[in-house]
Each structure stands twice: as structure tokens, then as C-alpha cells.
Amino acid sequence: MTERVEETAGPGGVPGPHTDPGATPAPAPEGGYPAARLRLLQDDAPTGPDRRAALARLTDDWLTALLAGAASASGVHGAALVAVGGYGRGELSPRSDLDLLLLHDGRADPGAVAALADRLWYPVWDLGLDLDHSVRTPAEARTAAREDLKVQLGLLDARHLAGDPELTAALRTAAYADWRESAPKRLPELHEMCQERAERQGELQYLLEPDLKESRGGLRDATALRAVAASWLADAPRGGLEAARTRLLDTRDALHLVTGRATDRLSLQEQPQVADALGLLDADTLLRQTYESARTISYAADVTWREVGRVLRARSVKPMLRGLLPGRGAAKGERSPLAEGVVELDGEAVLARTARPERDPVLVLRAAAAAAQAGLPLAVHAIRRCARAAADLPVPWPAEAREQLITLLGAGAHTVPVWESLEAEGVITQLLPDWERVRCRPQRNPVHTWTVDRHLVETAVRASALTRRVHRPDLLLIAALLHDIGKGWPGDHSVAGETIARDMATRLGFDARDVAVIATLVRHHLLLIETATRRDLDDPETVGAVADAVGSAGTLELLHALTEADALATGPAAWSAWRGGLVADLVKRVGAQLAGEAVPEGRPTDEPTAEQERLAIEAARTGGPVLALRTRDEAPVGEHATESGDGPEPVGVELLIAVPDQPGVLAAAAGVLALHRLTVRAADLGTVDPIGEGPVLLLSWRVAAEYGSLPQAVRLRADLVRALDGSLDIPARLAERERAYARRSRAVLAPPPRVTVAPGTSRTATVIEVRAQDAHGLLHRIGRALEEAGVSVRSAHISTLGSNAVDAFYVTDTKGAPLPADQSAALVRGVQSALE
Template identity: 75%
Template structure:
């Protein structure tokens, strides 16, 4: 392609210089599948240079057209802005400069290209850069396009000199700017809809690292950084072409198309590439800013040290021992001078554990030396290696940074080869905050706070690290994870008994939370099944702690005081079975005095009777107000059709979330005929305060006699709910849980949570003529996961065929909305 300096003055009349000629050439370039990635970005920048040089023509003496920012770097994506500076030395008349600017800017606007432009003298550009850090950053990438090369070269030299001279002031400002942006945009390597440019680990951070290097004060780890930047730019190019817009946000609905355009298997493969690139940039950012801080600190203390040492130019570096072969120096964990990683295969784990225990970062030099020289561990690992791994996992929050340092240099997958399948693996579930691998480390961090609650903290921490390791394989990740956990446990040196416990923990890591929130804990079969799966009180203790750590590490929607209380209740019941105490049949249990009183009053009045009281969490060890677990709502009403949907509808109208619901029939004392239906619900307010019992009762009376149109009222609320554009929730799924209970048929419902969902389900059950024995409602993010224990009219479980038909009917009703018809 013709260089800028070779463009003749007649280029303004050439077809390629005319807007239509440039537009056509640009379109052809963007449609060339064979030329993508860096070659296309460079070609697009060169094509644009040639066009703009043609528009500039002979220009005006003492003027130059300068590309800055991304265009200055030659990184033009299909919809990138053109960042241009019209530079002049101040000798030309203002009218000439204005005319030249019009000749440049208007054709750009006519083509609909985004333009960020300015007109300045070199002195003005330097002053603006001194006042605005973002302007200074853009000028660091200034590149000559047309005109007086000397004017551009002079500005570049001055801007770079200013940047280096002002680095002690500018770099802390740049770091603060990066941290503020990360706080707003989040971490690119964990977001399902990331901003490729602004999120932490994105293109902005990669550009910031270039600016740090230009200061000559510090430099970023270069290995893999250029490739990571290229991958992020390639994804952005494909995103621009797929959407036709200048967007940097990789939305869910665009990911499949972008993956296809990049010849990737699917959207998950795309996200994994993005996450890997972001992780490389983020780690380089952390290391670089630590080095900047170290250099700036050393500069500030060097004069004082020199004076203290009598004018000596070299101050001795302080080194404090941390562990065998590991010392602290200048705020980092480094290898001791006598350390020999080639002779000490445990040194990588020992150094990592020592760093995490001391709350220090592991120095880049140390990690790279370990990665290059350390011998592989024998199989099985020696006891010290296993102990150091447990120490690392139990160090709490500092474990995360140390683990990421090891992972950046490939040491984790060398120690645990199965880690490769979960590394940077996305989780397409709004409940999950992290990728699979980071979630596993976060679970270990959470488990480290629970090690005082279990007899074998080492098994808890390793189980936390491995519980989702099966997500890298097809099928049920718990089953796959059990196999992997056995292999890993044996490799790292656990004996057969401990290996079996770890395999059980991984296999059943969801058992307690699923059972507690979706099963009837009063059903003896429920408790016996859990006891049989767990096998021992010690394993139950570990599983309880793992359940809490897993949920806390998942995200804010996965754990609450309510879920904690349900799991604790289940654990108490299972522990009783494991120690020889069998659960009793709930139907044989005598009603409480309050339940009996409500039943009598409901029978005598012929209408519903309500009682509410707040349940509180046990007071913590430190003085604090106990947290409310919810409100227990007891309702007694003469048995009649339509009670469940009526109660559920009234609660929905009052914006009460149902957490659990149990139903049972009571026969009033004496010779009084008939039965009373007792509903024991635990509810909480979506927001605001709880309604008064009198208001609930009044609306329930109206719902039962038909004067309150619940269906219409809930439909109005549903219509008013804000909906996210372009996002269609997955259809509901209704299944029968086989062998879950000997007393009832268990129907599981998974659906998009919405006002009145339980009301619609209750109406469908009423229409099918089945009796709901108990209900267990749970909400995870936007998804409702409910389980219903149902029987036929005579109180027996449904035959398999009827149960399957009921599930299909309920699923159809929830899919089409006919449950409200």
C-alpha cells in the first residue's frame, strides 16, 4: 500500500481519496474473511491514513494531522472512533486552520464515522495533557498521518518527556483511575456480559500497562500479554461486525454469532478465551502496580537511608525468613538465596503456603523460577506437600492472589492436571458470581472460616477445592467429580478411608441444600435417605460445613439465614438417625396446643383463623440483633376445595414470599363432624413491613367466597413487572422425583419466579383433583425451585402413570399460563 509520505497532492482527486471510494474499499476490507485480526486492523488503519492524507493534501505550512489513542496504535476495529488531532505551530492564520479542519472533519461525519477531534498547538496539547490524564494517555500513542512530520515528532518527544518526568505523580493517578473503573465495571474474567474495554482486565488496562512501560519506571510481565490483547481485540472486531454497532459489551444474545465468526465451538468457548485473556491482563496489572509502588517507595526512602548509612549508595535489602527456602523482602514472598527448586519438589507449595499465611504476594520472579526449575512431585505426594496444600487453602482471603500467581505460570495444572478442564470455565447461571475455578478457590476461602467446626479441617478444605471439579466433564458434575476426587485424593497422598470421605463429600455436596429446601423433613424417608448417603456423623459434619461454604462462595442469592436454618434442621434429624434415633411419622405427631386451638376456632366460626409470629435466629456470640428467619403463619380453615390456591394468591397479593408450606388435616376434638385443614407457612415480606393478620384474614375470606378476583389482580401485577428486553426465560420444567417418599408423590417444579406462581400451581393441582400434603418453595436468583408432596383423594401416593400425567399437565399449565384461566 502507498505510504503516507508517498501520497501525491493530487490524491484528493483520486477515487480512493473520495468518500465513496474510501467507503467502498473499507467495506471490501471488512468483508474479507481471509484477512481478520491484526492484519485487518492494520490494513484498516493504513487505508484510513491514506484517505485522510488525501483529504489533508498539501495542508497548511506548520500543520500536521496526528492519530492518537487506539487509532494512533493502529488498532482500528470496524466501528472504532477516529481520534484525530490537527496540530499547528501557530504561524498560520486562524482562517486557514479552520478551513483545513472543515476539509478533514466533514467527510468523516458524512460517512457516519465516529470522530473525536481537536485542534491545538503543541504547547496547548501539552497543557491539556497536564490537566487531563486521559488526554495525556492518548497522546502517548500519537502517530503521524499527514503534514509536517517535524511538528508531530516535536510533540511526541515533549509528551513522552513530560510523562517520564511526571511519572511519580501521574502513575498513582492512573492507578486510581483504573481502580475506579474496575469498581464500576467489575472483573472481565467473571462477567457473563463483559465490557471488553472498560472491565478490569480489559483493553483499557492493557493500554494502561503500555503507559506504565513508557514511564520507564516499571514494566509489565510481557509473556502472554500481547496475545491476550490481540484476542480481546479480535473478539471486539467480531462483535462490531455482528452487531453493526460500536459496542464493547459482549451481550448474551451476541455471543453465539461472535463465536461462529471466530470459528469457535460455542459461546462457552468464546467466554473462556475472553476470560483467559482478561486473567492474563489482570495478573500483569497486579504485578505491575506492585512494582510501581515498590519503586516509588524506594525513591522516597533512599535519601534517608543514604544519610543513615553515611553516604553509602547501596542499602542492604532486609530479608525475613518465612519458611524453608522462602523469605520476605520488600513486601513480597521471594525465594531465599540458598533455595534450590530443582532439588526440592515441595518448594512451590511451601512458598505459596508461606506467602498466603503471611498475607503477602508471591513475587513474579519467584513464581517463574519455580515454574522453570521445580521438579514434579512424586505420586503419591509426600506428607509435607499435602500439608502445605492444606495450609495454603486454609489461609483465607490471601489464598486467592497466591493461587492466581501460581496459575498464571501454569503451576496449578502441573500440580492438579484435572484443573485444566475447569480453568476459566464460565457458569451460565445468574446465581453464580465466579467462573468454576475461582468458585472452587472461593469455597476454600469460605471453608477456612469453618475449620474450627469440624474434626477434619484438611478434608473440608480439599473437598471445597474439588467439589465442582466435575464441571469440566459432560453429565452430572457430582458423579464425574466423585471419580476425579478419588483420583486426586489418592495422588496427593490420602489413605483409602480419607479418599472415600472426600469422594462422598464431592458426590453429595448438593444433597443437604437440595433436600432441606425441596423435601419434606417430616417425612421419615427423607431423613433416612440422607443418612444412608452420608454414612457417618463425621462425614455429615464435614458435609454441613461444605454446604455452607459452597453456598456462600456461589453468590448472595444462594445462602440466607432461612436456608441455614433448614439445613441445620436437616442435619440434626440426620444425626439423630445416624446415632440410632429414628424419625417418627408426622401424621402420628400430636398437634401443638396452638394448632389445636386454631382448629377448634376455625370449625366453630366456619371461616379461616390466622396467627402470625416472627421467628428469630439464635443470638450470635458477639452482641448483635438476631436476624429474623421469617414469619410463621398458621392458618386453620374448614377443609374445602381451593384452599391452597386461595391462600397462596392472597399472600402473593400482599407481596409475601412463601419459603415453606406444610398442610395437614386435623379432626376437631369431641364428636364434631368434619375436618379442618391446617396450613403452617413460613413467609417473609418482599419489602416493607408485614401486613396485619386481620387484613390477611379478610382477603382470604373474600378469596374463598369468590368475591376477590385473585387471578385478575395477579395478572395486573404481572403485567406491571419490568422485563428485560431481548431475554426470554427458559420454559418451566416439572418432574416426578422417584422414590423420594413412601407417603406421597413428590412433584418438582422449576420455573421463572413470578408473582402468584404458587397460586397457579395450586389451581392446577386443584383441577387435577390431588391433595397437597406439603410444599417446599425456594428461590434462586430469578428461578423458583419448588417441591410438592401430593396424594390422591384417599391420601395415598399417585400411581406412576397418574404422577407422570400430572407433571405433564402442570408443565403445560405453567408454560401457556392456563393455570390462571
């Protein structure tokens, strides 16, 4: 017997054109179907929908001929071959599977039906094509659809291929009738399926390697929207929806052709070739176009499911309660005032009957602010009416418009859906033309969770929770919205952003003094976090440089809040209690200098903590390394302890190492950690002389186990002793591991490492900055390069953000002086060479 399996729904939903049942199949092309298929896929002339339709027609003719021969051989005549899913709509991507249903009237002998199916399926399998197939009577197909939502969705795309057309027509009619009858019960199930898939696969519009089909905003969601439309209960906003679906299909076609595989995952290494196949400028252009398509589908889904919910709620309540809606408790049809010209109606913010957007250019911002403050969606028809009828705001904006924008940004998490609705309808770029350059712009740094535009909105959301800490919340919110606006332009985004922010703030109607503050915040939005994590805060030049850049205590206060909001909106790897403490320490010192007070000193490098002092004394007395592995609460870590976590803190274990000063300590310690699969998230290196008998190096590491349990401190110490005396060949061991790792993993596309001298950051040392992809043994290689250059590492500040390492090393010559220019240049070349 032929195996009976469920057919699956493909992308789409509304059935395509029927094959003419009376038509004679086209004669097989020269070389048969395989050769004709290959020629079609190698032909560059048909693209997109034309290629998919041509491939479907070619496959139709082949399967029609197969059924004719199989029916004759098996003696089964009451049967029909039906395409479902994407194939049912007449769309076939190069590596799409074939979704086929063999219908029969149930009168033929089961053995004959099985023989008929075998004569159909085996030629498909022989060509290496993937096949989703089933063999059913119409009654069995309807029963399967009632039991499995995916089967029911697939039947909505049923298209007759060959055989008895009346069987297909009857099934299609029944399938649509069943769907419309069961939709009130099945649509919630479909919605839940979409939500579960979104949680599993993520949002396509923000993923660096999105799944074009399964991610939220992908082809599956487009299928769901078509199914909702077929239910006659609700319909999606049609503006741009079909074009967005077509672009995703075109991208998937190119992905299939580039990879030669049936994949929907747009991986990083394949994006350049896919972009080239589509005739796009580069991979970023491809991602941006993909994100725009996904955003269109996601927005349509949000609006559609909201409408479905409203319809189903109205149908589900008892007659005497039919007027009641959940949420704010307003009666159905009753309007509750929210702001001038804005009311709540049926759970949405809509325009009042008396509203006149053609006379009130601020109305759209007022409606958006009112909706966000009330935690309500802003009705699509309200946005469209304002966008269509309202006059442009004067420049500079009137005070009310600026205040409504700030109110919208200050609404917290409710800001996001309202902003997205405005953006989907083109209002944001109408109000803020410079927004177009960051809209849907990808960020290839994996530390970032969002695209540039969504990150800006998320930063404003985070900043709204910090407005009680600052004297000018309005400036904080606007700076949060604009801090990365320069990423749409070439060059340093902070420098470009300063100019753009100055223009935009002027456009919004801020006075010259406020414009200058906003521009300063945008220009220096990375200053505090970079200085705190990469510079020696005990160096007077560090505090002085920050004070000069900030200029005033009020701006410093705003910059502190912006720094935290920006990091929190970036992703979990960008902020932690440790980083927050470093930034707060820097702000305290800079604040004192700006106030003309004595700068509070941190603990000098020659004044260790009690724990460090104990270790340093023991190291000085024994002449060997001493280690302590501790959690953040200073409790000793046992052999089987694992990383502890509280919130976004990326690391949970501190490793303290004290060792008498000698060449190669940094490289040896880093190599031992790499051998034990400990990931270094942050580190500091300093020198003390605890008993006056020579310097002792103190290394404070924040580490996490890549997997498994943490090693015992005694094992780490034993390997460090061997590394320092030369009996442990760390480079060889790391190279062996790297070769094994390379065999098991895919290559990571990453920009090349960058090694530079940071000028003007210290009078007493040369600061070497290293930015590179984090990798096994990276810090060990840097340490060896510094050792081979014959320089002394006075202090080091190691920071890992996601997969990116950003390290700073304060180095001197053998006499303790900064390096001359030629030696600095040679050192940079040496470290760069070690990392390439």
C-alpha cells in the same frame, strides 16, 4: 467555532507505525470511502488484526484526502491531523469511534482554523461515525494533558496522519518526556482510576455479561499496562499479554459486527452469535476464552502495580530512611526466613539463595503455603524458577507435599492471590492435571459469583474458617477444593466428581479410608441443602435416606461444614440464617439416627406455633383467610415497612396465611402475592385442625418487595378473599402485567423448566419437583396446574436461588395416598405444560 473536546485514550498504549508523511494518498476506491469500508466489513477473509489494520489504513487515506482539500479551501497550512487512542495504534474495530486531534501552529486566523476543522469533522459525522475530536496547538495539547490524565494517555498513542509531520513529531517527543517526568505522580492516579473502574464494572473473568473494555482485566487495563511500560518505571509480565489483548479485540470486533452497534458489553443473548462469528464451538467456549484473556491481563496488572508501588516507595522516602519498607518493617534488601528455602524480601515471598528447586520438588508448594500464611504475594520469578527447574512430584505425593497444599488452602483469604499466581504460571495444572477442565469454566447460573475454579478456591477459603468445627480439617479443605471438580465433565457433576476426587485424593497420598470419605463428600455435597430446603423433614424416609448416603457421624460433621462453605462461596442468595437453620435441624436428626438414638422430631404439622395456632383458630371460626405480615423479630409490619437485612439473608419478611382447606388456595395466594409484586424467596405449606371442625391450611411465606414498600396485610387479605370466591381474575391480571413487562424488558435466555417426580423420597406422598426460571406468577401457574389435576398438596417447600426457583410439592390423591405411576406422569406433563 469548532467545538473543542478532550480526546479519550483507547485500548493499548504504545504508538503504532507512522504514516509516511511523504506518501501520496491512495486513490479513493470505487464508490468512495463508505462503500470501501462496507465491503471490508462484509469480507470474511481478513479477520482480527488484519481487518483492524486494513480499516485503519482505509480511514487514513480518506482523512488524508479530507485534510488536503480542507487546508486548500481554508488557507491553513501550519496544521497536522493526528490519530490517538486505538486509532493511533492503527487499530480500528468495526464500530470504533475516531479519536482525532487537529494540531495547528497558532499562526493562522482562528476563524480559518475553525473552518478547517469543520471541513474535517462534518464529513465524519455525515457518515454516522462517532468522533472524539479536539483542536489545539502543541502547547495547548500539553497543557490539557497535564490537567487530564486521559488526555495524556491518549497522546502516548499519537500517530501522524496528514499535514505537517514536524508538528506531530514534536508533540509526540514532548508527550513522552512529560509522561516520564510526571509518572511518579501520575501513576498512583492511574492506579486509582483502574481500581475505581474495577469496583464499578466488576471483574471481567467472572461476569456472565462482561464489559470487554471497562471491566477489570479488560482492554482499558491493557492500555494502562502499556502506559506503565512507557514510563520506564516498571513493565508487565509479557507472557501471553499481547495475545490476550488481541483475543479481546477480536471478540469486540465480532460483537460489533453481530450487533451492528458500538458496544463493549458481551450480553448473554449475543454470545452464541459472537462465538459463531469467531469460529468457536459455543458460547461457553467463548466465555472461557474471554475469561482466560482477562485473567492474563489481571495477573499482569497485579504484578505490575506491585512493582510500581515498590519503585515509588523507594523514591519517595528521605535518604536516611530509604532502606525502610512498609509492612513487616524489614530493611530493604534484608531477607527474613519464612520456611525452608523461602524468605521474605521487599514485601514478597522469594526463594532463599540456597534453595535448589531442581532437588526439592515440594519447594513450590512450601513457598506458596509460606506466602499465604504470611499474607505476602509470591514473587513471579520464584514461581517461574520452580516451574522451570523443579522435578515432578512423585505419585502418590509425599506427606510433606500434601501437608503444604493443606496449609495453603487453610490460609484463608490470603490463599486466593497466591493460588491465582500459581495458576497464572501454569503450576496448578502441572500439580493437579484434572484442574484444567474447570479452569476459567463459566457457570451460567446467576446465583454463582465465580467461575468453577475460583468457586472451588473460595469454598476452601470459607472452609478454613470452619476447621475448628470438624475432627479432620485436612479432609474438609481437600473436599472443598474438589467438590465441583466434576463440572468439567458431562453428566451429573457430583457423580463425575466422585470418581475424579477419588483419583485425585489417591494422587495426593491419602489412604484408602480417607479417599472414601473425600469421595463421599464430593458425591453428596448438595445432599444436605437440597434435602433441608426441598423435603419434608418430618417424613422418616427423608432422614433415613440422608443417613444411608452419609454413612457415619464423622462424615456427616464434615458434610455439614462443607455445605455451609459451599453455599457461602456460591453467592449471597445461596445461604441465609433460615437455610442454615434447616440444614442444622436435618443434621441433628440424621446424627441421632446414625448414633442409634431416637430421631428428634420437629414440630409436627398438626402442632403449629403459637402464632400459627392463633391464626388457624381464627380462620376456622370465621371461615375466611387470616393473614399476618411480620419481620423476623416478630414485630408487625406497617404499611410503609421495608425489607430488613442482616448479612446474606435474602428475605426479611414472613407472611403467615391461615385459610380453611378448599381447592385453589395455593394458586390464589401465590397469585395475590405476584399481583402485589412480592417475590417469594421461600415457603412452606401444611395442614392443621385447630378446633376439630375441619382442616385449615397454613402457608408460611418468606417474601420481599420487588420495589417500593410492602403492602398492608388488610389489602392482601381482601384480594385473597376475592381470588378464592372468583371475583378477582388473577390469570388475566398477571397476563396483562406480563405483557407490559415484556414491552419494557429484554428477553432473558434461560433453560426450559423441568418438572420431575422424585422417586423414593416419601412413602406417604408423591414428591413433584419443579425447577424453572423465577418469573411473575410462576408459583400461581404451578398451583393452578396442581388444582386442575385434582391432587391434594400435603406440603410444599419453595426455594428461590437468585433467578432460579427450585420447588418441591408433596401431593396425594383424594384419599390421601401417593399417586399411581400413570397419574404422576400425567401431573408432571400438566405442570410442565403450564410453565412453557
